[in-house]
Amino acid sequence: xxxxxLWAIVIIGGPILLGMAIFTVARRRRLTQQEFQLAxxxxxxxxxxxRIR
Numbered sequence: 001x002x003x004x005x006l007w008a009i010v011i012i013g014g015p016i017l018l019g020m021a022i023f024t025v026a027r028r029r030r031l032t033q034q035e036f037q038l039a040x041x042x043x044x045x046x047x048x049x050x051r052i053r
Contacts, residue, residue, distance in 0.1 A: 031039070
């Protein structure tokens with residue numbers, strides 16, 4: 001009987017914990033609005049200037 005409850009917790013709780021971990025990692029790595037604007041501006045300034053060897 002205890003084994004059934006244990007497997008139920010593992011089957012239900014595992015994907016929930018995995019989803020929460022992926023959500024927190026993805027949320028932490030997003031660029032702020034200021035970082036995004038700075039990256040866009042530098043990309044526009046350097047457009048076509050890089051040389052490929």
